[in-house]
Amino acid sequence: MRTLVHISDLHFGRIDTQLLAPLRTLIGDLRPDVVVVSGDLTQRARSAQFRQARRYLDTLPMPQIVVPGNHDVPLYNVVARFFQPLVKYRRYITRDLAPEYVDDEIAVLGLNTARSLTFKDGRVNRRQVDYLRQRFAQLPRTVTRVVVTHHPFDLPQHLDHDDLVDRAPMAMEAFSRCGVDLLLAGHLHTSHTHNTEERYEMDGYAALVVQAGTATSTRSRGETNSFNVLRVEHDAIQVQRYAWSEGSGFILAATDNFRRQGDVWRPAA
Numbered sequence: 026m027r028t029l030v031h032i033s034d035l036h037f038g039r040i041d042t043q044l045l046a047p048l049r050t051l052i053g054d055l056r057p058d059v060v061v062v063s064g065d066l067t068q069r070a071r072s073a074q075f076r077q078a079r080r081y082l083d084t085l086p087m088p089q090i091v092v093p094g095n096h097d098v099p100l101y102n103v104v105a106r107f108f109q110p111l112v113k114y115r116r117y118i119t120r121d122l123a124p125e126y127v128d129d130e131i132a133v134l135g136l137n138t139a140r141s142l143t144f145k146d147g148r149v150n151r152r153q154v155d156y157l158r159q160r161f162a163q164l165p166r167t168v169t170r171v172v173v174t175h176h177p178f179d180l181p182q183h184l185d186h187d188d189l190v191d192r193a194p195m196a197m198e199a200f201s202r203c204g205v206d207l208l209l210a211g212h213l214h215t216s217h218t219h220n221t222e223e224r225y226e227m228d229g230y231a232a233l234v235v236q237a238g239t240a241t242s243t244r245s246r247g248e249t250n251s252f253n254v255l256r257v258e259h260d261a262i263q264v265q266r267y268a269w270s271e272g273s274g275f276i277l278a279a280t281d282n283f284r285r286q287g288d289v290w291r292p293a294a
Contacts, residue, residue, distance in 0.1 A: 027131045029171075030057040030086075031235065031253040033211025036096065036242035037077040038068030044241045044250055047274040049084050051267065055254060059126050059133055060085050063211040063237060064094025064175025066118060075117035082118070090124050092135040094175035094212065095147065111139065123156065131169045131257055134160060138176040138190050147176025147212070148191040154199045161203040169257055170205045177210040179221045179234045188213060197221065201230040204288060207255075207262065208232050214239045214246040216253070218264050218281050220290050233283055233290035235264055251278065260285045261293070 030052050052060065062082070067074035075097075082089060097114045111122070124135040134157055138147030161170050176190035178197060190196070200208075208221075216238040222231035238251040250269040255262060261284050268278035282293040 027058045027128075027169075027257045028055065029059050029061055029131075029133070029209075029255040029257060030055055031061045031063065031209050031237050031255060032240040033063040033175075033237035033252070034065040034094070034214055034239035034242055034244075035062070035078060035081070036065055036068045036239065036244060037081070038071065038074040039243055040241045041243050041250065044269060044275075045081065048240060048252070049081075051275050052085055057086055057254075058128075058131070060087070060089045061133065061173050061209055062089060062091040063173055063209055064092050064139070065096040065211060065242075066091070066094070066114075067097055068242075070097050070113060072113055072117070075113050079117045088126050090126055090133050090135045090173055091119055092124070092137055092173055092175055093118075093122070093139045095139050098139050111137075123153070125160070127164065127168070129168070130259070131171060132161065132164055133171040133173060135173045138174045146187065146191060147174070149174075149196050150192070151195065154196045157205075158199045158203045161205070166204065167259055169207065169259055170203070171207040171209060171257075172200065172205055173209045175210060176212050177234070177236060178208050178232075179219070179224050180213065180236065181217055181219070182223070194225065197225045197227070197232075200232060201225075201227045201288075205232050206285070206290065207257070208234045209237070210234070211237050211239075214242070214244060215248055216251050216266050218283075220283075222289065229288055231289040231291070233262060251275075262290070
C-alpha cells in the first residue's frame with residue numbers, strides 16, 4: 026500500500042496563514058510516500074509568492090509531484106505571459122514540467138495543463154498524452170497508474186463543462202488504452218470523488234477521479250479548506266478528506282472506498 030497526500034490551490038499571496046503550520050504538521054504525521062501538489066501555488070505568479078511557496082514546500086515530506094496551475098502563469102505582465110509563462114515557476118519550484126514518481130507499486134506522473142492563451146482554462150496536447158502512454162507502457166500492469174493535473178478531466182455534472190481541461194476526450198481515450206487508474210486535480214476549490222463512466226462511455230474502463238479543494242487559500246468558494254489522503258492498493262483505493270475546523274485544526278471529514286472491477290473503479294460495497 027502507498028499513501029498519497031494530495032494538496033492543491035495553495036495560492037500564496039492570498040492565503041490564510043493560520044492554516045500553514047497545522048497543515049504541515051498533519052502531513053508530516055501522515056508519513057506519505059508521495060506528496061502531490063496539483064497547481065496554483067501562487068495567486069499572481071509573482072516572485073515573492075513563488076519564494077513563499079518554495080519555502081513552504083521545503084518543509085513538507087519528500088518526494089513531491091508538483092504541477093503548475095493557471096494562476097502560476099503571469100496575468101498582467103503580457104510579455105512574460107506569452108513568451109515566458111512559467112519562467113518563475115521553473116526558477117523557484119521545479120524545472121520539470123513532467124515530474125514522476127515510480128516504484129514497484131505506484132506510478133505518479135504529472136502533466137502541465139497551464140497555458141498562456143487562456144486566463145483560467147487548461148489544455149493538454151497529443152505530445153504530452155503520447156509521452157504518458159509510452160511511459161506507462163514500460164511498467165508492469167500491477168503498478169497503479171496515477172495522473173496529476175491542475176485542470177480536471179471530469180467533474181460533477183452540475184458544474185460548468187468549460188472547467189474541463191481542453192481535449193479531455195482525446196486524453197481519456199489514451200488513458201483507457203494504457204490503464205490509467207487515478208486522476209488527481211484541483212482548480213475548482215471543490216472536493217469531489219467519483220469515476221469517469223458517466224461522462225466518458227468507454228466499454229470496460231472507468232478511472233477514479235479525485236478532486237481536491239483549496240488547502241490554504243481564502244478563496245474558498247463556499248467550501249472549507251481541505252486536502253485529501255489516499256491509501257492506494259492495486260485493487261482498492263481509500264480517499265480521506267481532511268477539512269479545516271476552527272478551533273480543532275484539520276480533521277477527518279469524509280472517507281470513501283473504491284475497488285477495481287477489471288479496469289473499472291467503483292465505490293466499494
